Amino acid sequence: xxxxxxxxxxGAAGLMSAGIAASQGKKVxxxxxxxxxxxxxxxxxxxxxxxxxxxxxxxIIKNIPGNGxxxxxxxxxxNNNDIISFFxxxxxxxxxxxxxxxxxxxDNAKDVVDVxxxxxxxxxxxxxxxxxxxxxxxxxxxxxxxxxxxxxQELSCDSVIVCTGGASYKGTGSTGDGYKMARxxxxxxxxxxxxxxxxxxxxxWVKELQGLSLKNVEVAFFDNNKRKVYSEFGxxxxxxxxxxxxxxxxxxxxxxxxxxxxVILKLDLKPALSxxxxxLRIQRDFEKYSKKIFKNALNDLMPQKLIPIIIMLSGIEDxxxxxxxxxxxxxxxxxxxxxxxxxxxxxxxxxxxxxxxxGVSVKEIDPYTMESxxxxxxxFAGEIMDVDGYTGGYNLTIAFSTAYVAGTSC
Ligand SMILES: Cc1cc2nc3c(=O)[nH]c(=O)nc-3n(C[C@H](O)[C@H](O)[C@H](O)COP(=O)(O)OP(=O)(O)OC[C@H]3O[C@@H](n4cnc5c(N)ncnc54)[C@H](O)[C@@H]3O)c2cc1C
Numbered sequence: 001x002x003x004x005x006x007x008x009x010x011g012a013a014g015l016m017s018a019g020i021a022a023s024q025g026k027k028v029x030x031x032x033x034x035x036x037x038x039x040x041x042x043x044x045x046x047x048x049x050x051x052x053x054x055x056x057x058x059x060i061i062k063n064i065p066g067n068g069x070x071x072x073x074x075x076x077x078x079n080n081n082d083i084i085s086f087f088x089x090x091x092x093x094x095x096x097x098x099x100x101x102x103x104x105x106x107d108n109a110k111d112v113v114d115v116x117x118x119x120x121x122x123x124x125x126x127x128x129x130x131x132x133x134x135x136x137x138x139x140x141x142x143x144x145x146x147x148x149x150x151x152x153q154e155l156s157c158d159s160v161i162v163c164t165g166g167a168s169y170k171g172t173g174s175t176g177d178g179y180k181m182a183r184x185x186x187x188x189x190x191x192x193x194x195x196x197x198x199x200x201x202x203x204x205w206v207k208e209l210q211g212l213s214l215k216n217v218e219v220a221f222f223d224n225n226k227r228k229v230y231s232e233f234g235x236x237x238x239x240x241x242x243x244x245x246x247x248x249x250x251x252x253x254x255x256x257x258x259x260x261x262x263v264i265l266k267l268d269l270k271p272a273l274s275x276x277x278x279x280l281r282i283q284r285d286f287e288k289y290s291k292k293i294f295k296n297a298l299n300d301l302m303p304q305k306l307i308p309i310i311i312m313l314s315g316i317e318d319x320x321x322x323x324x325x326x327x328x329x330x331x332x333x334x335x336x337x338x339x340x341x342x343x344x345x346x347x348x349x350x351x352x353x354x355x356x357x358x359g360v361s362v363k364e365i366d367p368y369t370m371e372s373x374x375x376x377x378x379x380f381a382g383e384i385m386d387v388d389g390y391t392g393g394y395n396l397t398i399a400f401s402t403a404y405v406a407g408t409s410c
Pocket of ligand 1: 012014031032038040050131132134169172176177382384395
């Protein structure tokens with residue numbers, strides 16, 4: 001074959017790199033283990049697909065805690081505006097929401113997959129489905145010769161772009177196969193670990209709150225030296241094991257270095273009120289309900305589900321008449337509502353992670369071309385590399401930008 005390329009994986013990075021390479025006259029085959037392309041893309045952004053972010057390049061890099069610096073060259077070649085233009089030029093209108101998050105105007109991730117898929121078809125990319133690649137074949141001089149499938153079939157080519165993704169949501173096809181293939185060729189793989197992941201709490205009472213979603217709260221995380229690690233305002237959710245929801249997932253990346261352990265989450269249920277203002281507010285409520293008992297005086301302050309837990313944590317007798325609650329007890333309640341503590345002791349398994357931190361070491365990949373520094377004709381793009389971002393469209397930005405570079409360089 002002449003100037004032929006095999007792309008492993010028809011996800012975000014695979015579709016983009018295959019289409020781009022084919023648009024530049026290369027003969028390209030995508031080999032995908034699933035029966036359809038873009039299975040993970042379809043579930044991104046809760047089915048709406050947050051394709052990129054409008055932040056400037058410096059801010060994008062700040063939002064890529066996993067080797068953001070590696071992305072400079074790729075982003076200067078194909079940045080967020082280029083991603084938006086690519087989709088718009090291929091017929092997909094986009095819209096920008098809070099925090100610069102860009103979505104298809106249709107709110108439908110399938111439209112994103114369709115654009116990428118048709119872009120590939122238009123430029124003659126061949127698709128080979130239900131074929132799992134097992135190995136990348138090289139010669140003695142460490143030059144790519146082709147690939148070998150699980151069934152033992154060999155396909156030859158001049159270059160391979162590995163776009164097999166991370167190791168989460170395995171049902172989408174991303175089972176971490178690329179790590180093994182890269183290791184066999186001498187690449188170092190930084191231990192794949194879950195990121196953007198729900199967190200496990202030590203307290204068993206969280207189970208009672210399962211399903212409770214809290215809007216407009218503030219979470220702050222502290223290490224065991226009581227140093228604040230991270231805080232954010234927004235929406236979170238209690239689950240049977242601990243906490244999840246948008247601000248928890250975003251926060252989780254900041255806890256990776258603590259191994260998601262030995263960290264205290266302080267939950268401010270009333271971030272809009274100072275301690276003094278909340279105390280006055282509770283005094284007013286207690287006056288209003290002065291003839292009631294404590295457990296019947298909290299309805300205006302918090303969701304029903306939370307009341308028994310707050311009562312238990314406050315240490316105030318639930319049957320106590322409100323007019324007998326002491327000042328100290330009321331202050332305890334105020335402090336609890338401003339800083340409800342949950343001990344974080346772990347994260348859910350990697351399969352439940354939005355993103356895999358770790359992957360093929362970027363020290364062994366040329367950031368200007370995405371080519372392996374160890375094997376000629378071997379390229380990487382997307383989540384398989386040791387690059388990962390926060391929520392907000394940064395991970396697909398990584399996938400599309402590195403895929404563009406790999407597709408034009410190979
Ligand atoms: C629930 C969820 C929501 C998300 N939402 C967003 C979002 O809104 N915005 C955002 O920026 N990021 C989001 N992400 C992250 C984003 O989906 C990934 O970063 C992105 O899909 C990575 O692209 P990729 O092409 O590298 O890998 P993938 O999209 O995972 O594609 C890898 C492909 O390779 C195939 N493959 C794997 N091994 C083999 C093999 N041996 N042979 C053949 N084929 C193989 C797989 O089947 C798969 O199709 C989300 C992730 C999840 C799980």
